[in-house]
Amino acid sequence: MFRIKIxxxxxxxxxxxxxSAGADAIGLNFCAQSPRCVDLEIARQIVDAVPPQxxxxxxxxxxxxxxxxxxxxxxxxxxxxxxGDEPLSHIGALAPRRVIRAFRLRDEFSPVTEWLEQxxxxxxxxxxxxxxxxxxxxxxxxxxxxxxxxxxxLAERVGLVPLVLAGGLRPENVExxxxxxxxxxxDVASGVELAPGQKDExxxxxxxxxxxxxxxxxxxx
Numbered sequence: 001m002f003r004i005k006i007x008x009x010x011x012x013x014x015x016x017x018x019x020s021a022g023a024d025a026i027g028l029n030f031c032a033q034s035p036r037c038v039d040l041e042i043a044r045q046i047v048d049a050v051p052p053q054x055x056x057x058x059x060x061x062x063x064x065x066x067x068x069x070x071x072x073x074x075x076x077x078x079x080x081x082x083x084g085d086e087p088l089s090h091i092g093a094l095a096p097r098r099v100i101r102a103f104r105l106r107d108e109f110s111p112v113t114e115w116l117e118q119x120x121x122x123x124x125x126x127x128x129x130x131x132x133x134x135x136x137x138x139x140x141x142x143x144x145x146x147x148x149x150x151x152x153x154l155a156e157r158v159g160l161v162p163l164v165l166a167g168g169l170r171p172e173n174v175e176x177x178x179x180x181x182x183x184x185x186x187d188v189a190s191g192v193e194l195a196p197g198q199k200d201e202x203x204x205x206x207x208x209x210x211x212x213x214x215x216x217x218x219x220x221x
Contacts, residue, residue, distance in 0.1 A: 018050075047076070056077050057079040081099075105133070109153070165186050
């Protein structure tokens with residue numbers, strides 16, 4: 001599983017800069033309502049420009065199975081991130097493609113644990129669960145944070161399913177977020193931007209360095 005994903009990449013230049021900064025995954029947003037949305041041709045140029053070891057994640061909101069599989073296969077995406085209200089059946093229907101299921105949480109994590117219990121009963125589990133902050137007017141990229149301390153308890157509940165921490169992360173707070181959540185995978189979009197969809201190379205590098213400082217201490221312990 002990737003450790004650092006920089007999401008909402010819209011240009012080849014930003015993709016190359018993210019990879020150079022040390023990100024090991026980039027997110028390509030295909031939600032038409034998002035200011036970070038990219039079309040298929042731009043996405044193909046971005047995918048071709050980054051090193052093969054950098055994971056390519058397609059972010060979708062309430063798309064059909066046909067659309068998801070078509071984009072995933074056309075771009076050879078490593079992961080499909082479902083960030084809307086997609087039914088549980090999408091996980092099985094998209095197999096063997098790897099799926100990251102995003103949840104926008106308020107003050108409790110029961111939606112995640114209950115959903116995973118259904119997965120265990122009815123079909124395959126996702127490759128990971130991404131936890132983002134809830135906003136009634138948006139499916140993500142708001143800059144709002146989740147309660148990082150909750151993530152430790154959630155990680156214990158979900159077992160072997162990896163958790164990705166998102167929501168309001170930036171270079172100035174990612175160290176604290178990782179320490180409090182104890183997670184080893186983070187996702188950032190607005191926190192490293194000059195404007196929606198326009199990444200700041202210096203902030204991307206600062207974000208990666210800050211996250212790696214914490215994990216480096218853990219790895220040496």
